[in-house]
Amino acid sequence: MKSVKQVVYFFFFVHILFSSAVNANGNWRTLNPENTVLMTLPHGKVVIELAPQFSPLHVQQFSKLVKAGHYDGNKFYRVIDGFVAQGGPEDGSAKDKAVPILNIEGEWTTDKEWSFTKVQENDLFAEQTGFKDGFAIGYNPSEKAAWLTHCPGTIAMARGNEADSASSHFYIPNGQALRYLDRIMTIFGRVVFGMEHIQAIKRTSVIEGQSAVDARDFTPVVNMQMMSDVPKEQQIIIEVENTETKAFTEKLVDRRKRDNPFFYKKPLPVLDVCQVPLKTRLVK
Amino acid sequence: MKSVKQVVYFFFFVHILFSSAVNANGNWRTLNPENTVLMTLPHGKVVIELAPQFSPLHVQQFSKLVKAGHYDGNKFYRVIDGFVAQGGPEDGSAKDKAVPILNIEGEWTTDKEWSFTKVQENDLFAEQTGFKDGFAIGYNPSEKAAWLTHCPGTIAMARGNEADSASSHFYIPNGQALRYLDRIMTIFGRVVFGMEHIQAIKRTSVIEGQSAVDARDFTPVVNMQMMSDVPKEQQIIIEVENTETKAFTEKLVDRRKRDNPFFYKKPLPVLDVCQVPLKTRLVK
Numbered sequence: 001m002k003s004v005k006q007v008v009y010f011f012f013f014v015h016i017l018f019s020s021a022v023n024a025n026g027n028w029r030t031l032n033p034e035n036t037v038l039m040t041l042p043h044g045k046v047v048i049e050l051a052p053q054f055s056p057l058h059v060q061q062f063s064k065l066v067k068a069g070h071y072d073g074n075k076f077y078r079v080i081d082g083f084v085a086q087g088g089p090e091d092g093s094a095k096d097k098a099v100p101i102l103n104i105e106g107e108w109t110t111d112k113e114w115s116f117t118k119v120q121e122n123d124l125f126a127e128q129t130g131f132k133d134g135f136a137i138g139y140n141p142s143e144k145a146a147w148l149t150h151c152p153g154t155i156a157m158a159r160g161n162e163a164d165s166a167s168s169h170f171y172i173p174n175g176q177a178l179r180y181l182d183r184i185m186t187i188f189g190r191v192v193f194g195m196e197h198i199q200a201i202k203r204t205s206v207i208e209g210q211s212a213v214d215a216r217d218f219t220p221v222v223n224m225q226m227m228s229d230v231p232k233e234q235q236i237i238i239e240v241e242n243t244e245t246k247a248f249t250e251k252l253v254d255r256r257k258r259d260n261p262f263f264y265k266k267p268l269p270v271l272d273v274c275q276v277p278l279k280t281r282l283v284k
Numbered sequence: 285m286k287s288v289k290q291v292v293y294f295f296f297f298v299h300i301l302f303s304s305a306v307n308a309n310g311n312w313r314t315l316n317p318e319n320t321v322l323m324t325l326p327h328g329k330v331v332i333e334l335a336p337q338f339s340p341l342h343v344q345q346f347s348k349l350v351k352a353g354h355y356d357g358n359k360f361y362r363v364i365d366g367f368v369a370q371g372g373p374e375d376g377s378a379k380d381k382a383v384p385i386l387n388i389e390g391e392w393t394t395d396k397e398w399s400f401t402k403v404q405e406n407d408l409f410a411e412q413t414g415f416k417d418g419f420a421i422g423y424n425p426s427e428k429a430a431w432l433t434h435c436p437g438t439i440a441m442a443r444g445n446e447a448d449s450a451s452s453h454f455y456i457p458n459g460q461a462l463r464y465l466d467r468i469m470t471i472f473g474r475v476v477f478g479m480e481h482i483q484a485i486k487r488t489s490v491i492e493g494q495s496a497v498d499a500r501d502f503t504p505v506v507n508m509q510m511m512s513d514v515p516k517e518q519q520i521i522i523e524v525e526n527t528e529t530k531a532f533t534e535k536l537v538d539r540r541k542r543d544n545p546f547f548y549k550k551p552l553p554v555l556d557v558c559q560v561p562l563k564t565r566l567v568k
Contacts, residue, residue, distance in 0.1 A: 001450075013481065014561065081479050081480050082436065082437075082479065082559075083561070084562055094463050120406075120408070123408060124404070124406075124407060124408055124552075124554050125551075125552060125554065125556075150462055151460065152352070152366065152459050153366075159460065161545045161546050161548065162548065163548050163549075174483070175436050175459075175462055175479075176435065176436055176460060176558045176559045177556070177559065178559065179551075179556060179559070180542065180552075180559070181551070182550040182551070183549070183551075183552065184548065184549050186516075195365050195459075196365050196367065196483070196484070196487050197479075199458070199483035199484065200480070200483065200484040203480050207477075207563070207564050207565050207566055208563075208565035208566065209565050209566030209567060210566050212535065237339065245507030255424055258464065261445045263449075263468065264445065264446065264447050264468065265467070265468050265469065267409075267463075267465070267466070267467075268408075268409060268464075269466040270408050270409065271455075272409075272460065272461070272463060272464075274460045275366075275460045275461065275463070275464070278492050279367055279491070279492075281491050281493050282491055282492065282494050283490035283493060284493075
């Protein structure tokens with residue numbers, strides 16, 4: 001039989017694991033530094049919130065790789081305008097091959113207790129869309145399936161043709177949402193700060209008639225660190241709008257109504273889940 | 285009665301007017317330099333195709349202002365991540381006030397002869413979506429109404445609360461499409477080259493906890509010129525995929541099918557009109 005001490009430790013562990021999701025204070029949610037990545041690019045700093053509650057295996061591996069310095073000095077080697085900025089170690093290098101292969105975590109099964117903040121019914125790509133813990137999701141009640149959706153700024157793992165073939169190469173959509181990749185890729189976080197620096201990453205693809213981009217000009221990842229490993233005085237502490245509140249639901253209602261005189265003719269009362277900006281604020 | 289010469293001149297004039305729309309050679313369409321703008325930013329060059337066939341008054345005024353140097357030295361003073369990069373003359377300045385007010389050109393009425401290349405039925409914001417002359421459009425057959433749609437990279441005129449209140453301030457969506465602004469704003473062109481430079485424009489809005497951006501750091505428009513006024517050797521001549529061909533329709537069919545082994549499970553056979561990239565190529 002487990003001792004009381006062990007049970008307390010267990011709940012403490014669970015609390016740490018999910019604290020980014022439940023540490024909500026009213027209308028704002030403080031990101032847990034253990035669950036947040038600071039990516040330094042030559043032209044700016046980017047903060048990424050990870051989503052262990054949705055993609056635990058990917059977050060575990062990504063965090064471990066970040067801590068091991070796996071991404072430091074990596075290049076954004078596949079950057080296509082209106083599509084993605086993709087980075088990772090040199091293809092086929094020892095560093096690349098040493099990373100274990102991941103099982104896909106593209107969607108999850110919902111049960112009766114499961115809830116979310118609904119945004120829209122009959123979206124083009126999902127029966128319903130909404131938010132869960134600050135992440136945009138698609139949800140098909142008919143299939144009891146929900147998934148993180150490819151809005152600009154989400155971070156997902158690249159893979160080969162097999163479902164279970166991702167390792168460490170990641171991509172971030174930099175233009176219109178890539179909704180057709182939903183459910184067949186693993187999204188495991190999202191950019192909450194510094195998206196303009198992702199958009200400014202040097203494009204590597206060229207159009208017919210243009211010279212190829214020299215690989216020496218590719219944008220590097222200077223380094224990635226778990227925010228909790230960054231010296232206190234250099235940490236960027238972010239709060240994001242809590243999507244599990246009455247205030248947020250009311251914001252959605254308002255946004256749908258467009259009750260501002262600027263809308264001299266009202267648009268259709270529908271919302272694209274990837275065009276519902278979440279507020280963020282800088283604590284320090 | 286008109287002389288043959290007059291008739292020939294008339295058709296020549298019509299040809300010049302619409303040549304960007306009809307000068308299609310097979311699967312590519314050469315942009316007319318009279319109808320193309322070169323915007324030089326400190327960090328790169330951007331090419332914009334204008335849409336006189338949809339928004340004649342706005343294109344006429346914008347072209348005239350470009351030729352008059354109205355935008356040279358203007359600042360991008362309202363740049364919000366995931367929303368727009370907006371530029372124009374100093375608010376309330378003599379230069380600003382001197383510009384005539386425009387009547388809105390947010391949509392047009394279709395007749396029986398009107399045709400387009402259909403992309404999708406039952407889109408969230410339109411009964412149908414598609415392309416016309418290389419521009420993404422929404423179309424409601426029930427209303428006989430069609431309109432240019434706010435995909436990333438379109439250029440539109442800002443306005444006050446009144447429908448007919450635009451003058452010279454323009455914006456370019458820099459993130460997820462702003463479909464809720466369709467039909468109540470005037471889109472008059474789109475970025476066909478250099479979109480990464482639009483995305484890299486310095487953000488002017490800050491989040492709570494951040495210091496305001498000094499107006500001296502706002503990104504300027506170095507200058508704008510009609511491509512036809514640029515010295516030949518500095519012109520950027522672009523061709524874009526012709527959206528009025530059988531080949532393009534077949535490309536849409538293929539894109540919907542996702543018949544590549546990468547799609548180990550097929551996504552829904554639907555297309556977001558703003559996530560159908562059009563090919564471009566550089567002629568010189």
